[in-house]
Amino acid sequence: MAPRMILRMALAVVLACLLASANVFAAEPQNQSAPSDGMDAKVVAPVATEEPGYQVVDVGVLAIRGYKATINRWQPLMGWLETQIPNSYFRLHPLSLDELAKGVETQGLDFVITNPGQSVLLARQYSLTWLATLRSPLNNGAAMQVGSALVVRADSPYQTLTDLKGRRLGIVSKNAFGGYLTLVYEAQLKGIDLPRFVGEIIPLGFPLDNLLYQLDDQKSGDDAAKDNRLDAAVVPVCQLEQMQAEGLINIGHYRVLDNQTPVGFHCQVSTRLYPNWSMAKTNRASQSLAKSVTQALLALPEDHLAAKTADSAGWTTAVSQLAIDQLLKDLDMHPLQTPWWQRAWQWVKLHQQWAWFVLAILVLLNAYHFWLEYRFSRRGRELINTQRQLNENRALLEHAQRIAIAGELGASLSHELNQPLAAIGHYCHGAEVRLQRGTSPEELQSVLTLIQQEVTRADSIISRLRNLLKKRPVSKQPLYLHELVNDTVPLLAYEFEQHQINLAVNVSGEPYLQSLDEVGMQQLLLNLLKNAADACVQRLELESSGTEQIITQKPYTPTIDIDLRYQERILLLTVTDNGTGLTEAASLLMQAFYSTKSEGLGLGLVICRDIAESHGGTFSLESAMGGGCQAQVAIPRKLEPNGA
Incomplete structure (x- = not known):
């Protein structure tokens, strides 16, 4: 793909994301009450009436555990800043990853609080000044407390990351730092391409609690749930321990793979640790306000409520983001990379x-x-x-x-036409006699009606022959197959009568319309009936000459049975005779130009097969159980538009 095309596609994707995102930082109602939950809530408390010198400060924070948890964690800090900076109101905005980036881009925020991965991505794209970094209460006050924990169920057979090949891995987002990228980087250092190594990555989004809930809920369930279950989940470090302390989960139901907890650190972690969450000012905030906020953060006692709820031991000066830059660069995700x-x-x-x-x-x-x-x-x-x-x-x-x-069929048609013509002559002669006797023309109406019927009969016989001879494109139309059988049988009536062949037609099932090629199906029927009649005549000749051994004492009666079954899903036509039967294999007989008849073209059965297959059906030939041959055509039912 051309580089220009790739660049255009990338720009189109970015533009679509920007248009799809809500206008997070449009003008907000001044008296909006805080909702009970949801990521789209932006205001945590009503804004007080502004007084001279009173300032409203908007602080955006990455809401990794949902609205309520974010309020509980960071609202005490807002209260601390208000006590340290007079005439100020710090308005907290719990936001998603995209919303936080949008707020910085549109300058809808004064300050942001986010994890290190997001902080680097934002700082390398927008003008941000980092003020302070949280100190970890679990790592001797150091500012290193961000990483990933690779969690499985306690009863899971997996022991290390390498056991998850081809498995289903749950994450919060493919852009989440502590919830995904740190583990991807750790796997890369071990020579594992994590996105390709596992079978499927399932982003569940915020809040992070859902990852552990879903992992535990699938411990037991029906077969469908087990087929879609997560084999493992990636959560930020200390997520397990924090939810255990809050009484939300039983930590005994889970196990962390590749645990490499540092000395003095009290949370299980599967990766190395990175700098803690940091706070930065945007271009919208003044330098004097940033200075006051920094002083207030550094002055926060580690035993204060604002420090404890933030899961910290207070704040320290902003630490270097070099390790995070290196991680994003190695993952080819750094915003400054060309x-x-x-x-x-x-x-x-x-x-x-x-x-x-x-x-x-x-x-x-x-x-x-x-x-x-x-x-x-x-x-x-x-x-x-x-x-x-x-x-x-x-x-x-x-x-x-x-x-x-x-x-x-010439002889048969001649015999068939002779009957209506003889009847017409007889009726005409009778009408002439009646007229000579003085019969009125009105009394001859019945005779004329009979003459018209015989003319119609002769015309139908000629029409059937004309349709058979006509060379025209194949066209299908809704027809009842039993009616087509009834129209075809009379064409061979004279031959059957001449050789005293008994013909039986049996129709079973509820008739329904089927899209058929009328001429093609009539040709198929004529071929099958003609072959059956020839086989019966041949057996008659063999028995009369004494060539064939008589097995039974009963005289041979040539018989042809036509069995038509209207089944629910298939239309089944079977023609059975008690003639000489198959003298060659059926597959050989259905080859083109192969015939057992001295004057045969070897095309009859081939054409029968092609006609059946043109209707989506099958054609088969086999020996009948009582001797003779059985030909069968099966055509799948196709419902007509009118539902017939």
Whole structure:
């Protein structure tokens, strides 16, 4: 992908995120009451009526555990600052990662309090001045207390990070520092690409408590819950111990993998520790106010309520963020890092000879690719033309076979037409006699009606033959298959009568319309019935000549059964005869141009199979249980738009 295209895509993603984000720091109501919970709450208390010299200070804080927990942790600090800085009101804003960055960008905040990863990302993009860093009460007052704990259930079989290959890992966010990035960096130092090493990463978002709740809730449950369960979760350091102290969880239900707790530190941690949370001023706050806030923070006693609720031993001067810069740089996430394509261009300028060599290889590969595409395209066109010719030849063969069938049906059609013509002559002669006797024309109406019926009958016979001979594109229309059977059987009635072949038609099930090719299905039926009749005639000849051994004392009665079943999901047509049966394997008989008849074309069964498959069905041929042959066509049911 071209670098310009990648840059445009990146800009589009950033723009979409900015447009989708709520306007966090628009003008807020002055008398908004604090909601019970939710990340979108921005005001924690009503603003007092402003007096001369009275200032409102907006402080944004990263709400990693939700609105209530953030208020409980940081509101006492706001109260301490108000006592140390007269005529001031510090308004607390619990915010998400994106909302905090938006507030700094739009200068909707005076100060921010956030974790070290977010602080570096913000400070390298916007003008921030870091004032102080929290001291850890668990690490001898040092400012190092941010890391990740890789947590599993106590009964889990996993012992180290390497056991989580292909497993499901729950995190708060892929941008969370203590809740994800520190563990990714720790794994990278061990030679493990964590996002690719685990099977799936599930971001659950804030508050962080949900990670531990979901991990424990899935300890027992139904099969569906077990299929979607988390195998492990990443939480910030001391999250387990803090929720245990608050009575929210039983720490005995959990276990931390790769625990490397430092000496004097009282929380389990799976990574090295990084600087604690820090407070910084934005361009909106004045230098004098920043100085007063810094002095107030450093003066906060470690046993004060504001220090304890913030899980700290007070504040110290801002510590170096070098370790965090190195972490983000190694993860290719540092905001000051140039895009990969710019680094690639710098490399090209330093190694021009290799760049020209690679470019030449790419040009040759592209030329070879285009040549292959040209060859494939030409061969494809040749194959399409060949396929079209084959289809045309097959259509011609089918048409020739229909004409051959029509020739064989000539005698039958002659017999069928003779009957209505003889009846018409008889009725006309009777009408003439009646007229000679003085019968009125009105009394001849019944005779004329009978003549019209016979004319219609003759016309239908000729129409069926015309449709069979007509060469036209295949078109399907909703039809009842049993009606098509009833229209086709009379075409062979004379042959059946001549050879005394008994024909039985059985229809079962509730008839329904099926999208069928009328001429194709009629041709299939004629082929099957003609083959069945030929087999019966051949057996009659064999028995009359004494060639075939008579097994039973009963005289042979040639029989053809047509069984049509309207099933719920399939339309099943079976034609069974008691003729000579299969003399060759069914697969051989259904090969093109192979026939056991001296004058056969070897196309009848092939065309039957193609017609069945054109309807999405199947065609099979096998020996009947009582001797003879059984041909079966199965067509899946397709509901018509009217629901028939």
